[in-house]
Amino acid sequence: MSTDLVKNQIEEFLRTAKPEVMCIRGNWGTGKTYNWQTAIKSLRDDPEAVKLNQYAYVSLFGVSSVNQIKAAILQNTVTRDMIGDLITSESIKSTLQKGERGFKAGLMKLLPIGGERIFDAVVSALSLLSNKQIICFDDLERKAAGLSAGDVLGFMSYLKEQRECKVVLLLNDEALKGEDKDQFTSYLEKVVDINLRFSPSAWESAKIALDGVEGGEDLKALVGERAIKLGIDNVRVIRKIFRLVALIAPLLKAYKPGVLKSVVNSIVLFGWCHYQPELAPAIEFVRKRGAYETIADSNQKAPNPVEADWVKKLHDYGYGYTDDFDLVLMQGVADGYFKQESVDAHAAKLHQREEASEARRELDAAWDKYHYSFRDTQDEVLDGLYSCFMKNVKFYNLGTVIGLVDLFRELGDARSEEMFERFAEIHKDIPDIFDVSSMYRFGQEIPDDLKERVAELHKGAKPKWSVDQLFLELERNGFHSEIGDRLAEVPVDEYVRVLTTYEGEELMSIRRGLTADLNVTNPGRASVKVMERAAEALSIIGKENPFNARRTRMWKLIQWVDTIKTGAIRIDGQEGIEAAASAQSEHAQITQPNSA
Incomplete structure (x- = not known):
């Protein structure tokens, strides 16, 4: 039942003085107590909305006897105008002044003194005065072991039948176990008049x-x-x-x-x-x-x-x-x-990705004025595209600038050349940024007069990668690039160093790159050599301790090498055969000294 439906039931319940028992059940933490207290507090100033003039909220958490419940009712009873307020000595004093004075006040002074017998006798005497009031019991499932669910429900029935009270029980019934659960189920229909399941939506x-x-x-x-x-x-x-x-x-x-x-x-x-x-x-x-x-x-x-x-x-x-x-x-x-x-x-890296995403969104918005509007003029659209591109040029790729160059040239705007040169300057040292293969794959052409310029830039943009950069870039560039070829020549001890140096997301990327061709039927020469050397490095790392041995085999590269040796995997094509033979020979040469 939703929050509003339960609130409506609470309002109906409070509107009359008729003795009743209402049970509101729901999972832990769903807001049963909050919903009840908010509803009754919002209605307390209207005598027609809340008919009874006294109220007590009692948590049963840790309570072990009915007498403790009676004492808690006495200590927490307030007048209707103080429902939902913090219980203080002043609020108790105010309640006594407005309710029974002499006899009740006198008996309450005895509560802190005397032994258990006197306490129980005083509480029992005072409880006779708790009538015609609203009493809310909470946390039945958190009571102490000495108090049973049957005891609580029986006392609630007494309050309703003999003391003419309106009683509310809030609990997580699913948390009740064993005999308490059986008693609750058995007593529920006999004692409770209104039984609600509180199950608010996530919203x-x-x-x-x-x-x-x-x-x-x-x-x-x-x-x-x-x-x-x-x-x-x-x-x-x-x-x-x-x-x-x-x-x-x-x-x-x-x-x-x-x-x-x-x-x-x-x-x-x-x-x-x-x-x-x-x-x-x-x-x-x-x-x-x-x-x-x-x-x-x-x-x-x-x-x-x-x-x-x-x-x-x-x-x-x-x-x-x-x-x-x-x-x-x-x-x-x-x-x-x-x-x-x-x-x-770590946030800086995420910040950079957000900058790139923001730049893409800005350019998309600028293009939208071209594709999806007839209001903006040509100058307004081109100015917007130019401004956005020049501000965020470092986040765009070759396809982006070529698309803009095509549009600006077609419309006779000379800024097309300025945009391309700015792009070339910003990206001159970035690998593969001028690789046109991805553009052709998606059917995008490069203007004839720019093809030679792009080719020159692509040739000049190949950086001198460090060994670490080769491993970190392998996933993005793949084995069919200069990176794969160069990694195939890196010594095994460098593989060991890199694999034991990096961790987390960077090692994840390295692993994805090294294992990318595990399921390829006919891997190329560079791919075979790289995987062979990676497998040898993992074998060395695995010899450090049994735990690392278990870890390294999760990469599947060691097993892949073993299947090549046994012929379980056949490398098709002369190049692949030569690569496999070469890799196995190198494997033998490298293994010997490291095994000593």
């Missing part, structure tokens, strides 16, 4: 959780939207997650707004996993998102329906894979705080 829970919480509205909107997307309906969990987001937000002020948005996306997910592990995917499952496995590995795995559901959930949520920054955020969620230096170490 309602987010609203309850974030209303009145200190913090920026934009931040609340971000957290609320992400919590709703995951279907989080626990008010307390959402508040805990918001606290974490509020902690990290000041640490991200120096970065693009998109960085904060990306961080919130991760923290809401990690917070859900941390605070509600019984409902969310395991944090280890999320941590491993993006871990490497070949297509063959994936096909060999037995289908896991639960994990398949979580994969879809994460995909729909917009969570792709876990990178190094995510690991820092996971740790921050577990610790309850974040360190500026840890955030800065």
Whole structure:
């Protein structure tokens, strides 16, 4: 039942003096108590809306006897005009002045003195005066072992039948176990007049959780939207997650707004996993998102329906894979705080990606004025495109500038040449930025007069990569490039150094590059040699200890080499055969000294 429907039932319940028992059940943290207290407090000033004049809220957390319940009712009873206010000595004094004075006040003075017998006798005597009032019991599932659910429901029946009270019970009935659960189920229909299941939507829970919480509205909107997307309906969990987001937000002020948005996306997910592990995917499952496995590995795995559901959930949520920054955020969620230096170490990279995304969006918006409007003039459209391109030129590729050059030339605007030269200057040292193969693949042509210029730039843009850069760029450029050829000549000890130096997202990229051709039927010479040397390096690393041996075999390169030796994998084509033979020979030569 939604928040509004439950609120309507509460209003109907309070509108009469008729003795009744209302039960509001719901999962932990969904806002049952908040919803009840907000509703009754909003109605307390209207005598027609709240008929009875006295009210007590009693938490059963840790309570072990009915006499303790009676004492709690006495100590927490206030007049209708103070419903929802903090209980203080002054409020109790005010209640006594307005209610029974002499006898009740005198007996209450005896509560703190005397032994257990006197206490019980006084409480029993005073409880006779608790009549015709509203009493709310909360946390039945958290009572002490000495008090049974049957005792509580029996006392509620007494309050209704003998003391003419209106009684409300708030609880998470699913948390009741064993005999308490059996008693609750048995007594429920006999004692309770109105039985409600409180199950607010994720939207309602987010609203309850974030209303009145200190913090920026934009931040609340971000957290609320992400919590709703995951279907989080626990008010307390959402508040805990918001606290974490509020902690990290000041640490991200120096970065693009998109960085904060990306961080919130991760923290809401990690917070859900941390605070509600019984409902969310395991944090280890999320941590491993993006871990490497070949297509063959994936096909060999037995289908896991639960994990398949979580994969879809994460995909729909917009969570792709876990990178190094995510690991820092996971740790921050577990610790309850974040360190500026840890955030800065990773946020800069995300900031750069956000800058590139923002540049693409700006250019798309400028193009929209050309494609989807008849209002803007030619000068206005071209000025917008030119301004956007020149401001963000470092984020655009060759296809982008050629498309703009074509348009500006066709319309007789000489700024086309200025744009191309600016692009050439900014990107002159970036590898493969002038590689035209991707443009041709998508059917885009280069003007004839620029083909020679682009070819010259492409030739001059090949950088002198360091060994580390070769490994880091392999995934993006592939084996069929100069990078693959050069890596095939790098000594095995350098492979070992690189593989043991890098970790996290960078090692992920290196692994993807080295294993990219594992399932290729006819890998080229460079590919075979690189995988052979990587396998030898992994073998060396694996000899350090059994744990590393287990880790290295997960890459599948060592097994791939073994299958080549046994002939289980055949390398087609003369070039491939020669490459395999050469690789095996080098393998033998390199293994000998390192095994000594």
